[in-house]
Amino acid sequence: MVVLDRRVGGCRACPRLVDWREEVARTKRAAFADWTYWGRPVPGFGPSDARLLIVGLAPAAHGGNRTGRMFTGDRSGDVLYQALYDVGLASQPTAVSVDDGLELYGVRITSPVHCAPPANKPTPGERDTCRPWLVQELRLLRPTLRAVVVLGAFGWQAALPAFAEAGWTVPRPRPAFGHGTRVQLDGPDRPGGQGGPGGPGGADGLDVFGCFHVSQRNTFTGRLTPEMLRDVLRTAAGAAGLR
């Protein structure tokens, strides 16, 4: 996983995003004028033997693109890490920089697009260009991975094809995104059918949960409350065997 993370960090496959992430790193936000921005793709964060994966959308221009770590240094991360801490999956409730001491317990956080996009909106082409990184990450996690929380519809649409490419069986038509949606995917070692050893999805099946994104728009308006987020994380952690 360390090798993959390093390779992701050097990717320049999307010209528009390369320009944007580097321009933001040069011009900065006044409040962070004394920071040296990361200004590169932000790799996944968390142990390489995680049982639970959280899939977001893309790094924020002045969050992950500044600090170099997923959801670190922005308001969305404040909400996510507080909830992870509250349910016992993180060592501390805050994430401000790569050397802040934060550890995740059995959880990894990634995104289907690793570079900060203008207006937080990657194009479908950029999403598809970045997918091989997510597929490789999923393959590396596959021996231990048992549950995924996908934050938002964009992540959902990006992640389902990646699950399929990484070896899980995704139903057709693809299940629609919704907060609280739960889909069980059969694992590569057990195609088709339910039940039997390992229960639904088989011993290497995957429980996929939909959750509204922790964006400011959702959290400020109360569309996603801390309690709703904690509920999804608790349920997913249980499905992953972490609780």
Ligand code: SF4
């Ligand atoms: S978004 Fe993904 S594929 Fe595009 S440049 Fe960044 S890391 Fe590479």
